[in-house]
Amino acid sequence: MKRCISMLLALLMLGCFLSLSACSSSSSDNADAEEDGEEASRGYQGEVNVYNWGEYISPGDDGTVDVIDEFEKQYHIKVNYTNFETNEELYNVLTNSNSTYDVIIPSDYMVARLREEGLLEKIDFSNIPNYKYIDERFKNMAYDPDNEYSVPYTWGFVAIGYNTEMIEEGSVTGFKDLWNADYKDDGILMFNNSRDAMAIAMQLCDPPIDPGSTSFTRDDIDRATDKLIEQKSVLKKYVMDQVFTEMEGNQSGIAPYYAGDIMTMMDNNDALTYCLPEEGSNLFNDAMCIPATCKNKENAELFINFMCEPEIAAANAEYICYGTPNTGALEYLDEEILESELFNPPDEYLDKCYAFSNIDDDIYAYMQKRFVEACSASAEVSSIEKKTVNPTAVWAVGAILLAIILATIVIIVLDIRKAVRNRGRINKL
Amino acid sequence: MKTKRPAIPYIGWMLVFTIVPLVMVIYYAFTDAQGHFSLEPFQNAAVYSEVFLYSLWIALISTFICLVLAYPLAFSISRCSERSQSMIVMFLMVPMWMNFLLRIYAWVLILQNYGPLDMILNFFGVDVTLIGNSGAVIVGMVYEFLPFMILPLHTVMSKIDSSLIEAAQDLGCSGFYVFRKVVFPLSVPGIISGVTMVFVPTASTFLVAQYLGGTQFMIGDVIERVFQSDHNTGSAIAVVLMVVILGFLVFMNRFGDKEAVNG
Secondary structure (H helix, E strand, O other): OHHHHHHHHHHHHHHHHHHHHHHHHHHHHHHHHHHHHHHHHHOOOOEEEEEEEOOOOOEOOOOOOEHHHHHHHHHOOEEEEEEEOOHHHHHHHHHHOOOOOOEEOOEHHHHHHHHHOOOEEOOOHHHOHHHHHEOHHHOOOOOOOOOOOEEEEEEEEEEEEEEOOOOOOOOOOOHHHHHOHHHHHHOEEEEOOHHHHHHHHHHHOOOOOOOOOOOOOHHHHHHHHHHHHHHOOOEEEEEOOOHHHHHHOOOOOEEEEEHHHHHHHHHHOOOEEEEOOOOOOEEEEEEEEEEOOOOOHHHHHHHHHHHOOHHHHHHHHHHHOOEOOEHHHHHHOOHHHHHOOOOOOOHHHHHHOEOOOOOOHHHHHHHHHHHHHHHHOOHHHHHHHOOOOOHHHHHHHHHHHHHHHHHHHHHHHHHHHHHHHHHHHHHHO | OHHHHHHHHHHHHHHHHHHHHHHHHHHHHOEOOOOOEOOHHHHHHHHHHHHHHHHHHHHHHHHHHHHHHHHHHHHHHHOOOHHHHHHHHHHHHHHHHOOHHHHHHHHHHHHOOOOHHHHHHHHOOOOOOOOOOHHHHHHHHHHHHHHHHHHHHHHHHOOOOHHHHHHHHHOOOOHHHHHHHHHHHHHHHHHHHHHHHHHHHHHHOOOHHHHHOOOOOOHHHHHHHHHHHOHHHHHHHHHHHHHHHHHHHHHHHHHHHHHHHHO
16 A cells, blocks of 8 residues: 555656646746846846856755855846866866856866966955965965965865665775675666776776876776776766765665765765775865956956855855865854764875876876776676777678768769660650 | 849858868868877777667667657548647647756656656566666657657658548558558658658767666767767767768668659
8 A cells, every 4th residue: 555655656746747847947938037137126237157066056945045146146246157067078168168257166186287278367366355264274285386276165075875775884895895796786876077987996906006196107097997897797877966866866875976965965865874985085176266268357256255255155065065175164064064074084084085186188088088988888798808899899880881881882873874874865855 | 043042041051050060070080189180080989889889779779669659640640630630749749848858857757766667567566677778768769759750750641642542442452452552652751751850869869878778878978978088089980970870861762762663
């Protein structure tokens, strides 16, 4: 009976979801119109284009502070807020398209890369008085040694989240469990970006490769790729933001992800718990920067300064559950959050962690290439042979191409001959 | 000459947004990162042959299922009164008013573990994983692209004069013979455009496999991912895909011509 009811409820929910989504798409026009009206009444005197990670700012629902709205109210500057999913996506948008952003929030190694390629604008720190709140520990970082281009926004590290209803609590100890065939049926997830996935694989290689190294060889990357391909036979999926629905909805049992996000997931699903991997993990730092192509530098600095207000920094930290480098924010945060190991890991653990450094373009491109190859390798064959190229498939594609080209030529020749013959016939007539 | 003038805006559009990008893709496919002529991108692309074949296979199956589902439906719609025809066609279009991603996401919710379908099956003692496999990808594809099969079929079939069918029956044709000698030959152009409109996007689409499939990518996903770091290899894969689709189109048109002549 219970099953019946829950089944019905699920169906009902599905119906609601479908009708809601239908409604929301049809009413978006109205919302736009309203927004325009509001815009006029608010009298915006400028705009600032912010490009940030998904779910990386306090949004204003469920009693949280609406940071963007607060900023707009205070400064009468319109915030155009858009999201990216990976640092690489951000890099591509900045280098390949004409879209201009005023504030971007890349991770450490990407800040270094953008800075070295001259894609960042120097920040005028006299416009950012709140910089005084930034913890000394997060100044003079390797990615911006002279503190000229970036203002730290968050810091965090990679941990493992798992579902205690599927996997016994305490049995997960480190990244090696992501290769554990016992958990295959529970659903093992993996990072869908080359840098994080390769780093985990490198730690597990024998002998391990230091993922924080500045100089990987191609051989290192090949070994890590083999390790990733080995994982494919037990892996359910490569995910980024999808990890939330997968883990919160009990769809998958275990996933490596950023500690702050694991905290968010644990809030939404009581069955979830975490593990600080025994191998140590990636310690990262996201920082606010101004791209060289920016059009509203003053507004961008206003925005960055606003994000460093202790209350605002605390609201953001509370929502995204990542560590904040803002010393002023700590007093606004709940005890509970400050005590969590995921927010404030013990020093012994941090000592085991490593930060990414900027690596050569060549090697980085090679890493991305090998990662896509690992992703597209088929699980059955490759895990045994550890090869990503399947010669039969190559020949098959070659044969198809050849057949198509030949057939096209034959058809064209036939058509021409037919046309010539027809013309001949007409001439005879 | 005069009659061509109204087409100028589109020709301009096509030049800038179709021809130029096409030339660029081909240019990238045959050069290396430094811009010199090279076949290296194709060598790199060879790694993805398996994914490529898998995508073509999924596209073929999806197209076939779409055809089987759409053909009888389109025929029965075309025999309805004109008013109900437009109503039914409108209802068929309703799902397309929703965003593509939302529709795929709805399928994720339906097929997921502990989702409605999974629970119904569990209730009857069937324990299967519905999501994360090729079957789920095909279901998603068929759902996404079925309207593209129905619409051209319906358009062509609604133009088949009922008196032709009656005439065939009067002359003693059995039901199957009417279909073979009258309905099918006349509907071939619809089949061709329907199959084209389903096969081409299913072969190259992305995201569907990422949401509904497991670790197995489709070629569209690969192109997207490869393009992020390596334009040349990405273009090479795209060129191979274009050649295959072009071949497919040539084949379909050829087949269509013959059928039309014989019919």
